[in-house]
Amino acid sequence: MKYTIKNIVELLDKYNVEYHCEGKTDAGFDGFCPLNRLKDNSLTWVRNADNLNVDELNQHHNLVLIAEKGASIPNASFSIFYVPNAHRTFFRIVQELFAEMDPEIKLPQIASTAVVETEKFGEALYVGHHTIIEKSVKLGNHVTILNNVTIQGNVTIGDYTTIESGTVIGACGFGHYWDEDEHPIDVPHFGGVVIGNHVKIGAGNTISRGCLADTVIEDYVKTDNLVHIAHNDYIKYGAMLTACVEISGSTTVGKNAWLAPGTAVREGIELGDDIYTGIGTVITKSQPAGKVVVGVPAKVLRDRKKDEH
Amino acid sequence: MKYTIKNIVELLDKYNVEYHCEGKTDAGFDGFCPLNRLKDNSLTWVRNADNLNVDELNQHHNLVLIAEKGASIPNASFSIFYVPNAHRTFFRIVQELFAEMDPEIKLPQIASTAVVETEKFGEALYVGHHTIIEKSVKLGNHVTILNNVTIQGNVTIGDYTTIESGTVIGACGFGHYWDEDEHPIDVPHFGGVVIGNHVKIGAGNTISRGCLADTVIEDYVKTDNLVHIAHNDYIKYGAMLTACVEISGSTTVGKNAWLAPGTAVREGIELGDDIYTGIGTVITKSQPAGKVVVGVPAKVLRDRKKDEH
Amino acid sequence: MKYTIKNIVELLDKYNVEYHCEGKTDAGFDGFCPLNRLKDNSLTWVRNADNLNVDELNQHHNLVLIAEKGASIPNASFSIFYVPNAHRTFFRIVQELFAEMDPEIKLPQIASTAVVETEKFGEALYVGHHTIIEKSVKLGNHVTILNNVTIQGNVTIGDYTTIESGTVIGACGFGHYWDEDEHPIDVPHFGGVVIGNHVKIGAGNTISRGCLADTVIEDYVKTDNLVHIAHNDYIKYGAMLTACVEISGSTTVGKNAWLAPGTAVREGIELGDDIYTGIGTVITKSQPAGKVVVGVPAKVLRDRKKDEH
Incomplete structure (x- = not known):
């Protein structure tokens, strides 16, 4: 043995x-x-x-x-x-x-097919195959970026943060005005994405850059696969966004939130700290801190218990 | 004529x-x-x-x-x-x-920009552009893997199986423990993904590797686009997962299941064979075989008819 | 200043x-x-x-x-x-x-790692890194295709159209028949995708090619991230598909529709012009023009107001 x-x-x-x-x-x-x-x-x-x-x-x-x-x-x-x-x-x-x-533990390396245009990165960087990191990106120490990832525009990523394969960070947000002929015109998105330390972004995520300011993802945020984080969102410390969660634009997700799979959150609202949702919850207005909310549209069910994940 | x-x-x-x-x-x-x-x-x-x-x-x-x-x-x-x-x-x-x-019919070929690190593959392999297949992957005969695909970690793929473009197989699953300072720490995922014969995985899917054992996808499973299959899931023979279906971790989907678009399934539950769901169904507990289940949360509506797809 | x-x-x-x-x-x-x-x-x-x-x-x-x-x-x-x-x-x-x-404004350029097999493209083309555009694709003038994009099969893209990173256009649609041994066999998809002028397709989208005819996306359609458009869909002029919208196969979305995040639409139905949905709406049957529809399953709530976005 x-x-x-x-x-x-x-x-x-x-x-x-x-x-x-x-x-x-x-x-x-x-x-x-x-x-x-x-x-x-x-x-x-x-x-x-x-x-x-x-x-x-x-x-x-x-x-x-x-x-x-x-x-x-x-x-x-x-x-x-x-x-x-x-x-x-x-x-x-x-x-x-x-x-x-553990396949997660990687020696520092930039894969031969990766395109790393930025010169602003720290020690122990890992970049997988067919990943593109544009010149305007800043990376901290011990950053791991896996395969087929796109990081474009003004994106900052902190220390000990991992980006899983197939994810797109810094895509243009979704917004329009209509011109005199009623044609929709894309609103410019000048902002970037600021991602903290010890963050993990899952596979196949899309994180849009902000419009006039940055989209922000604080330390210890964790996302599962196929999560969408929109322009101007503010995801606070330790929030957990499980698979297929959708956060619409200009929304705040509180500290240590736990959003169950398939939760969708309307634009421009605020979810309090420690909020917890059931699977498939659709949130149409701001929610107070510390509550379990469920349903379509979401309603408060009860207080969240300590250590309820 | x-x-x-x-x-x-x-x-x-x-x-x-x-x-x-x-x-x-x-x-x-x-x-x-x-x-x-x-x-x-x-x-x-x-x-x-x-x-x-x-x-x-x-x-x-x-x-x-x-x-x-x-x-x-x-x-x-x-x-x-x-x-x-x-x-x-x-x-x-x-x-x-x-x-x-038929654009689906391809001559065997490994595209010039593909990175195929594994040496374990059978005859008539097709690999598209900008795809990465890591060294630890095993591929059967007549496997077709299209463009911008990532296959990482311990992944096994059977004969006559096709993986559509933009899909990620073998990403880390989503799980955490909290250390003494209340920081979330990623649980290691040592398992792989085992995919059977005659499987078709759609575009933009994310299939996570298992934690202590493998995620399993049996023969003749078919998935449409933007499907998420989590760590430790067990998808049985002939199950059909249509677009934007989300299967949370450690869940079993029965043989010949038909899950309609946008169906979300809670972690750790069991869906019986031949289960059939309506569009947007949210399943929060195990469901018996042979039933049509609909709604949020899902309830049994009636028996599934023979050949109902 | x-x-x-x-x-x-x-x-x-x-x-x-x-x-x-x-x-x-x-x-x-x-x-x-x-x-x-x-x-x-x-x-x-x-x-x-x-x-x-x-x-x-x-x-x-x-x-x-x-x-x-x-x-x-x-x-x-x-x-x-x-x-x-x-x-x-x-x-x-x-x-x-x-x-x-504005990171959106690009000088015409084909990135060194891009694979552009087609010779049918107009002036001022931009193609990002690790993008593959197959030989059968036709591109108009002033087309911008960002990073890690796959465009395969018979796809036509009009003038001034932008495709964001990580998107897959032309993947096989989802359809099957069952052979005499009850094995599901993939239905061939011979059709293509026709995309108009001034369209913007977001990041991480999947747009499937048609089965016997084309999937069609008309001028000025805009999609946000992680949107799925299935085989044979017909998305009309100026329709807005926000994040995580799912349109099942052979469905028509009317002119200037606004589909809120997470809206899922059943296959083979017709949404009238100017339809407007709430977040998380699940549409199970055809809907008349000019209405706001909400809920699971969707019901008409009221008329859509002028300029309601």
């Missing part, structure tokens, strides 16, 4: 995680697995042990389970570590032990 | 299609057209002859109509073939007679 | 705009700003002066405000021009005075 119980104990000590260990103490493991695709010789974890199928786990060899402190798992013939925050602890352990298997 | 009634008869015999022919027997045709944009000298077809505007067809020269067996089209001055499954029969005939006009 | 009141007066005269000027007449300005991010020495504008925070504007130096004719803004210590159509007038002035800052 590549790893043993001892390796886990060392990491728990390193992170000052209090733990209680039960069961087989000489277990070893080569890899990891989720509960619904169990493999022998693996580390796994459970969020809520009440629903655990112990018999199924017992049929596998050399399983090591990370479970929540306070849970009770009787009749187990495998190893169990009870810890606070099992989710975080499990992923920290696999990140440490299996780092070389 | 390029083709005559005789060419149709030969193909119907080849495919063992029983038919009944009425009207002009010496008609010829050069091309094809849909009913709402009729052209002279064309082959066309009708799904439901009850609504057919016979007078309009009579005004065109040399029309040949494929209609459903059992239909009745009186007063027609054009040629009519009555066959079982007119839709299938019509498209088989045009596929055979006009194959050289 | 770079510009003064005099420069504005000259432009208003050039465009035959009647105006009334109040306040400081020797103001100068270097740039522009929106009302919610005021900067000294700037030109700005207001849509509805009733909600204007005059005290806040008074605290900035050298502001010049464009306001609607007939509005009243007492106690202002800054310069004000009252004009008809303040929105149009403001953007015309900034377009004229600050043209060199």
Whole structure:
């Protein structure tokens, strides 16, 4: 076996995680697995042990389970570590032990087919294939930009930020006036996009530049795939925009917001900090901080619970 | 004329299609057209002859109509073939007679600007321009990957599968834990994407790799454009995901499912085989097999009819 | 200061705009700003002066405000021009005075990494990096195609049309028949895409080619990002498709339609001219001209007002 119980104990000590260990103490493991695709010789974890199928786990060899402190798992013939925050602890352990298997970890490199016109970038830059970064772009340190990405216009990206493949940052926003012949004329978009530190932008996103000022995405914002962020939007610290979220122009999304998949938000409104939406929510007016809002059109359902994600 | 009634008869015999022919027997045709944009000298077809505007067809020269067996089209001055499954029969005939006009049919080729890092691919591979296929990818035989596509990480693609332009396969999934300072940290995604045979993935799709195991797309799955398939999803045999469908993480979509445009599906749930949704359906919990579900949130409306697409 | 009141007066005269000027007449300005991010020495504008925070504007130096004719803004210590159509007038002035800052204005150029296979294009073509334009494509004059764009199959694009980055035009439409073994077989798509003059297609769009005839997008159509236009669709003159709009196959969108973000439209239906939808509207059947329709499924709410955008 590549790893043993001892390796886990060392990491728990390193992170000052209090733990209680039960069961087989000489277990070893080569890899990891989720509960619904169990493999022998693996580390796994459970969020809520009440629903655990112990018999199924017992049929596998050399399983090591990370479970929540306070849970009770009787009749187990495998190893169990009870810890606070099992989710975080499990992923920290696999990140440490299996780092070389993580496709996200890249050596700094600019791919041969990438076009990097800017000279303003920091250390440890990674740029994937067929990506274009225009001259007017500024990049911080430890920036990772994957494949087939377009970054155009006045875009600034902070440190430790990652842009997934196929995303377009800095496209023209959507706005028009009508001339004397009733033809729609595109409003010019002079603004840029300012993206903070530790941000992750998913694949296939479109982030439009601002009209007269910048579109802003603060530190620790995370977006999933196919998210649209429009001109002049202001996405605050730590907001999470899941897949297929649409934020119309000149809208503010509050700190630590969690917008469920397919949430669409009208232009020019303000979502308070810590707002949380259900899947497919359509928001047509400003919403207060700290609420769960659901439906079409969205209504406040209740207060958001602490740590509700 | 390029083709005559005789060419149709030969193909119907080849495919063992029983038919009944009425009207002009010496008609010829050069091309094809849909009913709402009729052209002279064309082959066309009708799904439901009850609504057919016979007078309009009579005004065109040399029309040949494929209609459903059992239909009745009186007063027609054009040629009519009555066959079982007119839709299938019509498209088989045009596929055979006009194959050289089909942009989908490509000679094997790797475009000069494509980056194919993998050495694991079968015969008759087509790769379009500005596509990147990373070293860790495995491709079967007769795989077609069009333009500006990104395939990254541990992705396996089966035989006779096509990936349309602008799609990203193998992007990181969306998941986080929060560290002691309440900063969101990206959960590592070690899994890959396994795609079966005879699959077609549309343009601008994003398919995320799994977290601890693979995202799976079985044989004969078909997706339209701008579809999102998340980490750990399991899309079963023959499922049809139409445009702008969003499948959240760790969700199963049953065999031969038909998800209408804009359907969004919550994470961690299970949709039974043969499920069918209406446009814009938002599914918040698991759904039984064989049902039509509609609405926000989705409710079962009725049983799905045989051959309802 | 770079510009003064005099420069504005000259432009208003050039465009035959009647105006009334109040306040400081020797103001100068270097740039522009929106009302919610005021900067000294700037030109700005207001849509509805009733909600204007005059005290806040008074605290900035050298502001010049464009306001609607007939509005009243007492106690202002800054310069004000009252004009008809303040929105149009403001953007015309900034377009004229600050043209060199507009990233949209490009010199004709084909980027070194672009692949332009077609020889059928007019004057003043701009093609960005990693874009592929296949041999069968025809482009008019003054066409701008940005980065990582795919244009494949029989696509025609008219004069003064712009395609934003990451968009795919000419992908195969979504349609199938089932063979005798119940396998889904892709229906061939022989049609192309015909795009008119003065069209703007946003970033990350997917526009599928037609099946037996063409997908058509008429003059002055404008799409925002992540819009899907399916096979055989017919989008009429001046229609506006905002972000994440989904138009299913064989559907017609009427002239000067305004479809709000996230609107999804069922296949094979017809939306009348001047239709206007609310955000997240799901349209399941044809809709009459000139109406505002909202909801899931969509219902007519009222008549659309003149100039309602």
